[in-house]
Amino acid sequence: MTMHIEAHGERSIRVTRRFAAPRALVYRAHIEPELVKRWLGTTRMDWTRCEIDARPGGRFRYEWSRPGMVMGMGGTFIALDPPRRIVHTESFDEDWTDGEVTVTTTFHAEGPDRTRLEMVIDYASAATRDRVLAGPMKDGMAEGYDVLDEVLPLLG
């Protein structure tokens, strides 16, 4: 199923994705470490740490690594309303978004086995949001993406 990324309000983006599963299950897959480790991240790196204290004020910490590189992120839960909504702050260790963002993930039931997930990410400023959105979406940027595919193999 397709993932949509769009601008939302002044300084947020909204990611929308549908899943063929009941929302209670999609919700659980977001807060249980054994489930989160099965899907979140990148195939180019392995999980090295996944800790989730899913209660208001509780922290979470994710780390992935591959030879020569560690990627980490973490944050704090602000509100949990199972199976409807999770609000948390987060930041990546190598930060490019001018600090912490607030993420509101909403799970909408669209039938017994259909869930629409909406993830709204609030950035520190409209300027940061625009730069994040600009990445893969603007015309010149899309071409930039193509050229990376062409040029990177040549770099060896």
Next chain:
Amino acid sequence: MVATPDALTATFSALSHPLRRALLEQLAEGKATVQELCAPHAVSQPAVSRHLKVLEQAGLVQRDQQGTYRPSRLEAEPLKEAAEWLVSFRRFWSESYDRLDELLAELQEDR
């Protein structure tokens, strides 16, 4: 997630012109002078020089100083950082959600 947004903007804006992309591909094969870079294109030498300058300012190309022989060479790091950035957001989430589809299907079979 290493590069700053400003550096990424400079990289992508430099990549937005077809001739500049062609020049980068030529330089990926090795150092070259402006004359050598001009050869395959129906474009004047001053035009190629202008585009090289844009690539230099974005940090994608470095020009060696060896008297009158001043070949340009590709500086790969910004390209790698741009690639990492793209991987890290859109791909991060779309690949993750694809795996979540599989996990959810598996969990439902178990019910």
